[in-house]
Amino acid sequence: MNAPLEHPVQLDPRFARAAAASALRAQLVAQCRGDVLFDTASRGRYSTDASVYQIFPIGVVVPRDADDVRTALAVAREQRVAVLPRGAGSSQCGQTVGEALVIDHSKFLNRVVAFDAEAMTATVQPGVVLDQLNAFLRPHGLWLPVDVSTSAQATIGGMAGNNSCGSRSIAYGNMVHNVLGIDAILADGSEIAFGPIGKMARTGRAGALVDGLAGIGARERDEIARVVPKVLRRVGGYNLDVFEPQSVRPYTADGSTNLAQLLVGSEGTLAYFAQITVQLARLPAHRTLGVVNFGSFRTAMESAQHIVELGPTAVELVDRTMLDLARANPAFRAVIERALIGEPDAILLVEFAGADAAEQLAQLGRLEELVGDLGLTGAVVRVTSPQAQKELWEVRKAGLNIMMSMKGDGKPVSFIEDCAVPLEHLAEYTERLTQVFRKHGTQGTWYAHASVGTLHVRPILDMRRGGAQKMRAIAEEASAMVREYKGAYSGEHGDGLCRGEWVAWQFGPRLNAAFAEVKALFDPDNRMNPGKIVAPPKMDDASLFRVAPGFRRIALQPSLDWSAWNVDRDPMTGVETAPGTGGDATGGLAKAVEMCNNNGHCRKFDAGTMCPSYRVTRDEQHSTRGRANTLRLVLSGQLDGADLAGEAVQAALDLCVSCKGCKRECPTGIDMAKLKIEALAARAARHGVSLGDRLTASLPRYAPWLSRMRWLPALRDRLPGAAWLAERFFGLSAKRALPRWQGNFLRAAPVAPAAPPAAGKEVLLFVDTFSNYFAHENARAARRVLEAAGYTVRTNARAGDRPLCCGRTFLAAGLVDDAKSEARRTLDALLPYLRRGVAIVGLEPSCVLGMRDEFLDYGFGADAQLLAEQTLLFEEFLVREKAAGRLALALRRLPETEALLHGHCHQKAFAAVKPVVEVLGWVPGLTTRLVESSCCGMAGAFGHEARHHAVSMAMGELSLLPAVRAASAATLVIADGFSCRHQIHDGTGREAQHAARILERALA
Ligand SMILES: Cc1cc2nc3c(=O)[nH]c(=O)nc-3n(C[C@H](O)[C@H](O)[C@H](O)COP(=O)(O)OP(=O)(O)OC[C@H]3O[C@@H](n4cnc5c(N)ncnc54)[C@H](O)[C@@H]3O)c2cc1C
């Protein structure tokens, strides 16, 4: 027998952790009704927020209700692990990143629990999103006025956790000024309703806590008065000044102490907020905006202190760099240019709001006078229409994101982005800090809250190369200035990992020790989000970075061309190196994925297209961000050796409908539809393609002969059991009818006369596979309209061969080589037309816009560029021709007077919906209403697949199908997409039509 070991073997802590995690998981699965996510990919998706940090959590629980939260806290207590509450995870300082059990309340805990219109209060669960709450309150003329830029995704729990502040804080204060009560669950399981101290229980755990806090508050009164910055925007540390208020705005009307406000800004370190009661404000009946144009940035900064004297609700800065970036962005150009006079160096957006419109106009007059007195007569642009104001605010809100769209490894990094200084020092502070940036070989763009001295600025740093050192050096110089000006180092975004170490610096050793006492009173075992506010790590501990030392990208050869992302960028000049020179071993694919900065905008759910799969599932995995993070972790070898063809990527991308919503709406331009092609291609190369997918993909190739035997596919819907068999063998949902074959339009279509057309009057009508075999009426209608307008119409028919095709069906199956060969064949055939300036005009948005988009990624160079420039959707072509004076269409009134239009996702992604509205507007007496819809859910073959049928219908039900059902029988339903029309039919029984058919019917 062996002798006993002298020293017991030490288990590798990773194994110990894994064992604990597995016990934790098992208990949570057994006891919670919500989702329990412990796989590496899920943990990876929760390892980051909008900061530069990354720490894998132990696991994630997505509670279905408050009982699940109680259970999660109890299980964590039993297993002795830390807990980290999380909302949208849009924090900029690493607050939501930690080795803990993450409790994500954003999916299920999103109910408004109580609402009192008279008292103007609401009690909400923590997962309610600000825009969701304000949409609920709008009919009552109320709102929660802490209007953060992330209002579309930020949860009230997270806003309370961070003490968030909006653009209008000068008028309404920060979250701390608007929270009345918090029902909290402590790490030990006690439940305490925090509110006015006088009304709180004074016995048991609550009593001990209240007495303890009151004792600290009384003891530290003088120190609080001495060290807490006297500015509105101070969100660092704990709000011990509820006992001795230092904010320029009172916390309570009568100066009494409300302990819920001490919890605000505690970043999940003290307790879990189960319900939050907020004070609401009346929505101002009128708003007006004056845009002050400044020739110099310094003058803008010097003027802010005078402008606030006029009592505006907001004064927001947009500097020259951001103005230039906004002008370069097609989505923002027109809006920003309307607000500018010449080439200003900076603008201030000055808003006045209230009940009296005349008074606000008078205020604008006073602004003009004041600006005139400052030597800038005529520098104010009045923006009085609500729509124009909304558009301008959207540009301002998108400011940071516009900036984040810069390519290369150097990125604007948030760590001193919200220092708050008194207004009289703003000009000097910004000038000096700009010099500090220069000294460190970088620069930053200034924008945001000039009204309260909190200007956002992010120096551009490459966290792989010297970023950490520069970060610390700049932080030290910035903090010295903040102290000199008696400002606050953290004026909006909180402490987290990046500013935690500055808490002691800001508040001194005595208050820092008091903060530790507060923490111990609530959470003696340090279980709630440890390492934030109290005992934080160093901000520049590179092992905590998303690009930690040793970060690499795995080498691979992508199927598409990503070289435009494979660049570097000079932080000072902004000059980019040539495509393909950025040193990315994945040819730019990884850099394209790394563009995602985790801001979480893809979690919005009420406007635009992005992201339909998140909207129906509310799962992080199925958001654009979740997908981008999965790909980033895979491409950097951080997911247990998983690769692009692996299960983690497949699971994350499975519900992506390739709508391209993110390509347009993601602020950094993440193009998940294109990324999905890479993943599908990798998977197809590894595992081959299923029979069903191959059948769908090859449709353009077998369609010519199958269209002659239309009875054959029709059997699938006629023979009993055939649909079931098709579902079994091809995965095609038996719940859907297949499209009905109509023969081959192009084979039967008349050939255009050989005689040369009138100058500029030749067009090639590209009849896609779907219009050609399933929707002749659209191709016919388009042809008739074009001919009625005097055009000679050629087509993509090929004598003795099958018609030309864009190859999209192949892409959807990952068969990139087949797609490329289809595309090359089409391009070669179209080149003679393109070279003589003929427009290629098509009907099906995904085919036509694919020729403008994916064709550019195949490496076809200038040929593809030429095609992209000359390929147009039918309505785009008509609008272009009309604007050029080449189109005269005589149209008559129709019996219908109303049309309901659903834009195909790709039309939305390419701003091609407006032309449809415009051409429908040419029909006398017809009014068109646009459905505010995301993807219809059909998305080509996606909705036909049995495993996606339910999700597909749920996407349709988000807004499109209810809107169609609500439309009167006399309303024309219009949808240019073949799939969209199919979905509308399946979901409502209504027949939607292509816009070409409406024009055809209206031809005089
Ligand atoms: C592009 C961009 C713009 C931004 N603009 C603004 C702005 O204008 N103003 C502003 O103030 N901030 C802004 N932020 C920061 C951030 O969006 C806000 O602080 C937001 O309110 C956080 O909400 P969230 O749901 O994402 O919270 P999360 O980031 O998920 O959580 C925030 C903190 O609250 C804690 N927490 C979450 N839920 C609970 C709970 N139930 N109980 C206890 N603690 C909890 C978390 O642990 C964490 O510490 C911006 C961020 C980005 C990326």
Ligand code: SF4
């Ligand atoms: S995918 Fe885009 S919108 Fe979503 S978090 Fe990333 S950058 Fe933001």
Ligand code: SF4
């Ligand atoms: S392409 Fe559409 S479904 Fe896919 S991630 Fe982007 S927005 Fe979401």
